[in-house]
Amino acid sequence: MKKAFALILGMAFLSIACTAPKVQPVDNANSQLADDEKRYWQETAKDQEILDKTGFILENPEVENYLQEVMDSLIAPGTTGNVYYKIKIIKDPAINALSFPNGVICIHTGMLARFENEAQLAAVMAHEAIHAKNRHGLAKWRDLKSRSAIYASMGLGSAGAYTGGLISAMGTLSLAYSVAGFSRELEQEADEQGFALMVQAGYAPGECVKAFKHLKQWAKENESKEPYFFGSHPALDDRITNFNRLVRQHRGNGQAGITNQEKYTAIIRELILLNASLNLDEGHFKFAEKEVRHYLELVPDSGAAHCLLGEICLERNEEGDLKKAGDFFLQAIKLSPAFAPSHRGLGTVYLKQDQCQSAKTCFEDYLALLPEARDKAYLDQYIEECAR
Numbered sequence: 001m002k003k004a005f006a007l008i009l010g011m012a013f014l015s016i017a018c019t020a021p022k023v024q025p026v027d028n029a030n031s032q033l034a035d036d037e038k039r040y041w042q043e044t045a046k047d048q049e050i051l052d053k054t055g056f057i058l059e060n061p062e063v064e065n066y067l068q069e070v071m072d073s074l075i076a077p078g079t080t081g082n083v084y085y086k087i088k089i090i091k092d093p094a095i096n097a098l099s100f101p102n103g104v105i106c107i108h109t110g111m112l113a114r115f116e117n118e119a120q121l122a123a124v125m126a127h128e129a130i131h132a133k134n135r136h137g138l139a140k141w142r143d144l145k146s147r148s149a150i151y152a153s154m155g156l157g158s159a160g161a162y163t164g165g166l167i168s169a170m171g172t173l174s175l176a177y178s179v180a181g182f183s184r185e186l187e188q189e190a191d192e193q194g195f196a197l198m199v200q201a202g203y204a205p206g207e208c209v210k211a212f213k214h215l216k217q218w219a220k221e222n223e224s225k226e227p228y229f230f231g232s233h234p235a236l237d238d239r240i241t242n243f244n245r246l247v248r249q250h251r252g253n254g255q256a257g258i259t260n261q262e263k264y265t266a267i268i269r270e271l272i273l274l275n276a277s278l279n280l281d282e283g284h285f286k287f288a289e290k291e292v293r294h295y296l297e298l299v300p301d302s303g304a305a306h307c308l309l310g311e312i313c314l315e316r317n318e319e320g321d322l323k324k325a326g327d328f329f330l331q332a333i334k335l336s337p338a339f340a341p342s343h344r345g346l347g348t349v350y351l352k353q354d355q356c357q358s359a360k361t362c363f364e365d366y367l368a369l370l371p372e373a374r375d376k377a378y379l380d381q382y383i384e385e386c387a388r
Helices: 002-009 035-053 061-074 109-114 118-133 136-143 147-154 159-163 166-170 172-180 184-200 207-221 236-249 261-281 285-298 303-316 321-335 340-352 356-369 376-387
Strands: 086-090 097-099 104-108
Touching (some): 061 086, 061 261, 104 118, 109 118, 136 184, 303 340, 321 340, 340 356
Antiparallel strands (some): 097 104
8 A cells, every 4th residue: 555655646736846827716717728738637637547547546426425515515516617626535544635637636535534524624625626726736837847847846866766666657747746745825825715615615614723633643643744735835833823823813713613523424434444444454553443443433333343453453463462353353253243354354363373173163154254255265275274
């Protein structure tokens, strides 16, 4: 998934952190593409085609329709010329979002799993929508002289030394744009106008501050630099300060308004478990366990969640984890006997404990429930060896 995350980041909205000439926002009266803008759209269209073929787009009609409804509440369809807002979900545990000039906005599962309510999500969507509507990417595009200028602005010299095989897969231009980020001026414009969209749609203004605090906390927990989407243009602390100012200027205390927390949780909750699995794939055991336990607060009798806790313990393999894993798998089987992975997990625990016959029984139960399992050949061989 690390390579996958780099790939997704490489497809972020095209821009670099430099002063760019002003362009007119898109609306029904101003949507004609100039020749260079057509080339710009063609470049980003290639990135979208690659993204659609990677397998990292989550297909979940219920969640997609819900996110699209939120987007449509912020900007009415048919009011922004040839920019048609469409929401896609990227299966990636990082808290991130990106947009394309044609209005496609991609939200990571990591962001959806982390946020608490619809208003926080609306704050991010509105921000991204303004980037597309105000042609921020085009302004940057016109300000660039060559790809070598991008590398120089980033201090790369050679992009290949930075990204390895990503360049051949994606093309360096999109990668360079996403790493460099937007200028302070354009990010502030997106913050302020996005805030106005959010308030106009009736959302609680104070939730935008909470959204950015979630991002700051994630960056701190991840012991990494701030997420690209919310990078140092301006830094997160500056962004939070800016949103606090906007909230203070708004009528009321900033809390009155729509949050739709219950609806958001009901629709998004399965993505919490999915994102925990993605974090496990990345080796982010702390994040994965935290998300599973959050999910269990919502669905305490989930066999799949207990199974995932067992898998986290197996992968982490710290002192006492093997016993914990066995206990989680046993609880998972008790709650959901037909959930095949729990039987395989328990079999793996028994195998590590040299309990051959118990492992054999668990693997047989697993294959009975999942006869076309991808690891069937390996387990069949093990079962045969135990039978001797």
